[in-house]
Amino acid sequence: MESNAIIQKLTQLEKLIIGTNKQIFTVDDVVNYTGFSKSYVYKLVHTNILPYSKPNNRTLFFTKTEIDEWLLQNKSKSVSQLKQEAVIYTNKKV
Template sequence: MESHELLQKLNRLESLIIGTSKQILNVDDVVNYTGFSKSYVYKLVHKNILPYSKPNNRTLFFTKKEIDEWLLQNKSKSISQIEQEAINYTNSTKK
């Protein structure tokens, strides 16, 4: 691995470690946290898909909690979860 690639990976790790303790994120933090490209984050903001704040019409800010919630929306259940729900439903209707 080239030293340039190694430096990039170390910088990303450092950003992730520092970013995990932050509750308010900027665009660069969101890029590091999610792995999305900066242009994709701006696209999501432009389309009002990603929740954000923009005080004084300048810098974009995001809350880590809202980013986490957004990332986990539209969750798909596993087969075992669906089977367990079916069993629970069947058992509750037998009474």
């Protein structure tokens, strides 16, 4: 039982390592890369939230850079970053 869990984890790691070297992702690659479920990826595609290409009107493709950009959008700043911006802003006013 324990060896099956180890093999499963190794398989996941292998997919993740191989996937991070790719520039063009399939739906399965996006699932492995992000940890999202396949149905959630399809929902994001259906609602045009996640950028994708569909060159043959059948297969979905994603670029790694667009996935990364999409994952990092709406970034929230830390308290220290906000304080630093406040200091810079107040120094400019003087």
